Amino acid sequence: MDKFRMIFQFFQSNQESFMNGICGIMALASTQMYSAFDFNCPCLPHYNLAYGLGILLVPPFILFLLGFVLNNNISMLAEEWRRPQGQRGKDPAVLRYMFCSMAQRAMIAPAVWVSVTLLDGKCITCAFCTSVPVETLGNASHPRLSQGEIQRVLARIPCKEIYNGQQLIANEVAIRYLRCISQALGWCFVLLMTTLAFLVRSLRPCFSQAAFLKSRYWSHYIDIERKLFDETCAEHARSFAKVCIQQFFEGMSTDLVAARCHLPRKAPANAGEATEKLLGITDQGTMNMALKSWHRCKPPLHLHPPALPTGNGWAGEGQPPMHPSAPRKETAAYYSWV
Amino acid sequence: MDRFRMIFQYFQSNSESVMNGICGLLALASVKMYTSFDFSCPCLPQYNMAYGLGIMFVPPIILFLCGLILNRQSLVMLEEWRRPLGHRKKDLAVIRYMCSSIMQRAMVAPVVWFIVTLLDGKCLICAFSGSMDPQKFVGFANVSTVQAQQLLAKVPCKDDELMRNNTSHKAVTRYLRCWSQALGWTILLILIIAAFLARWLRPCFNQATLLQARHWSNYIDIEQKIFEETCCEHSRLFAHKCILHFFESMRQEIKLHSFSLPREGEGAEGGEDLLRGITDQDQVNKLLKTWYYEKPPLDVS
Numbered sequence: 001m002d003k004f005r006m007i008f009q010f011f012q013s014n015q016e017s018f019m020n021g022i023c024g025i026m027a028l029a030s031t032q033m034y035s036a037f038d039f040n041c042p043c044l045p046h047y048n049l050a051y052g053l054g055i056l057l058v059p060p061f062i063l064f065l066l067g068f069v070l071n072n073n074i075s076m077l078a079e080e081w082r083r084p085q086g087q088r089g090k091d092p093a094v095l096r097y098m099f100c101s102m103a104q105r106a107m108i109a110p111a112v113w114v115s116v117t118l119l120d121g122k123c124i125t126c127a128f129c130t131s132v133p134v135e136t137l138g139n140a141s142h143p144r145l146s147q148g149e150i151q152r153v154l155a156r157i158p159c160k161e162i163y164n165g166q167q168l169i170a171n172e173v174a175i176r177y178l179r180c181i182s183q184a185l186g187w188c189f190v191l192l193m194t195t196l197a198f199l200v201r202s203l204r205p206c207f208s209q210a211a212f213l214k215s216r217y218w219s220h221y222i223d224i225e226r227k228l229f230d231e232t233c234a235e236h237a238r239s240f241a242k243v244c245i246q247q248f249f250e251g252m253s254t255d256l257v258a259a260r261c262h263l264p265r266k267a268p269a270n271a272g273e274a275t276e277k278l279l280g281i282t283d284q285g286t287m288n289m290a291l292k293s294w295h296r297c298k299p300p301l302h303l304h305p306p307a308l309p310t311g312n313g314w315a316g317e318g319q320p321p322m323h324p325s326a327p328r329k330e331t332a333a334y335y336s337w338v
Numbered sequence: 339m340d341r342f343r344m345i346f347q348y349f350q351s352n353s354e355s356v357m358n359g360i361c362g363l364l365a366l367a368s369v370k371m372y373t374s375f376d377f378s379c380p381c382l383p384q385y386n387m388a389y390g391l392g393i394m395f396v397p398p399i400i401l402f403l404c405g406l407i408l409n410r411q412s413l414v415m416l417e418e419w420r421r422p423l424g425h426r427k428k429d430l431a432v433i434r435y436m437c438s439s440i441m442q443r444a445m446v447a448p449v450v451w452f453i454v455t456l457l458d459g460k461c462l463i464c465a466f467s468g469s470m471d472p473q474k475f476v477g478f479a480n481v482s483t484v485q486a487q488q489l490l491a492k493v494p495c496k497d498d499e500l501m502r503n504n505t506s507h508k509a510v511t512r513y514l515r516c517w518s519q520a521l522g523w524t525i526l527l528i529l530i531i532a533a534f535l536a537r538w539l540r541p542c543f544n545q546a547t548l549l550q551a552r553h554w555s556n557y558i559d560i561e562q563k564i565f566e567e568t569c570c571e572h573s574r575l576f577a578h579k580c581i582l583h584f585f586e587s588m589r590q591e592i593k594l595h596s597f598s599l600p601r602e603g604e605g606a607e608g609g610e611d612l613l614r615g616i617t618d619q620d621q622v623n624k625l626l627k628t629w630y631y632e633k634p635p636l637d638v639s
Contacts, residue, residue, distance in 0.1 A: 083630060083631075083633065084630075084631050084632070086631055086632030086633050087632055087633065087634060087635040088633045088634065088635050088636060119375065119376075120376070121376075121378075137382070170499070172495070172497070172498060173381070173382075173498075176378055176379070176380050176381055176382075176495065177380055177382065177385075179378050179380075180378065180379075180380035180382075180385055180389055183378075183389075183393075184388075184389070184392060187392065187393075187396045187397065187400075188396075190400055191396055191399060191400050194400045194403045194404060194407070195403060197403075197407055198403045198406060198407055201407055201413065202406075202412070202413075202416055205413060205416040205417040205419075205420050206416065206420045209417060209420070209421070217569055217573060220569075220570060220573055221573040221576065221577060224570075224573055224574050224577045225577035225580065225581065228574070228577045228578055228581055229581055229629065232581055232585070233626075235612050236612060236613060236614065236616065236622075238612075239612040239613050240613060240616075240617070240622075243613070243617075300619075301618065301619030301622075302617070302618050302619065303613075303617035303618070
């Protein structure tokens, strides 16, 4: 139990830092994704807006969902939410606390993506290049083009190599203007997020500290209880398997002895541990039969009390399995906790 | 308990160094942010000032707030400030001490950003190129006011077609950069002298009060950490007892419902102790189902 205690203390004290670590890694991953992504503005009137805003808004949504998926506590939250009440009441404050702390961590990577995108400027330049105020920035005395033509020319602003509207509005002027707007939006967004985070963190001790302490304790409790229960079940499964297999071997050896009509060969008192561990199977043929029987006809999941040898021991292998193989698979699947 | 003692001694001695470390990391992050940020002045008359001053003042606010958020002691201080009196009086000197130490640490990264910005010069050049007096510079002297404004606004953009042929833009840039760097170095010097004086002269005033405030602020910090650790330990033991009770009640229920003879050899084998009387696939399934459908009450008395 001491080893488990150390492990659980490690998890408990470090779970917050573990989750913060995952959070930080995802934020870095989002920056890396952005720099590795090859942004290619289509430079066509209606496609620009869709592409630019899509790159700005769709990856954050994906990163937000990924933040939930990678969080181990999501299954714990779902379990606690859906369990029947039974003998233990459910506290909605605890569920809210768990959800809020997960949502806060999942918001970081999307916020980083949006900030980096806005501060870089390519997305906004691509999306809003057709809305540049040509009258103020450009050449008002240029011969009038139709609205559609102007839109087509402006849409090519992000693609410098095919831009042909230098007379209408200089490419660098338009890009500088759009990038300035984009960076201003980016800094405002970062300021807003930081202010929100600051308010959330600092208003809590002012208003609901007692409720917060309670929710935090019980959410940690639910987590620890789940882990301890899994560990206890694993211990139980181990003992169950050990006894089951021991009884299988005993049944085999008793069976063989009965079939050969020999008296059970009792190991001499000073034979030592090794002979005992042979469990009465001492030759190749017997061992092969034991292995074949283990494969073809596994013993039932039912441990009988240790009975005295009566000579006509029960045929552990002769009996058909009490349960069909499907439940066995079900049990195995249940215990394969990752 | 020995392990806890070691951990808490570590926290005690290193709480200050952890916070100093975070402070330093934030300062480095602020320099890195500045170098990786792609500064592009809009070079338009009304936008230059807003952009330049915005880049100079908005990120420091963000860095200051980050410094407050990342500092664990700010939460401790707020809790101490807002807690009801109860049986323990509140000492305002302690709260003031904690507040000032938090603010000092949070101010480092914004100041670093501010000084790096001034020493680099791009922000000031962008913000104030439009406010220059055109008569002082040969290239801008003989044009109309409006045109002069437009040209001056384009000075930060060296590659602009109008600026490529104009040699006076270098003069404006040099002039503004000189002012910017002078301002940066002056502010740095003033801050360092202020910090030096504050540290040097502090023992002359109220040293005893300061020692007390520092001791009790450390105490509050440690007390909170120990409380959290004790709660964790308690919840672990609570869960352990709860699960044992659950297994025990399952075993009794099974004994009541099954008609098997009492097993004599139960206590004899050490290995069966862990089985807790559950020795059958059906019993295991029932146990697991009961765990889900009817969790035991939170009561281990």
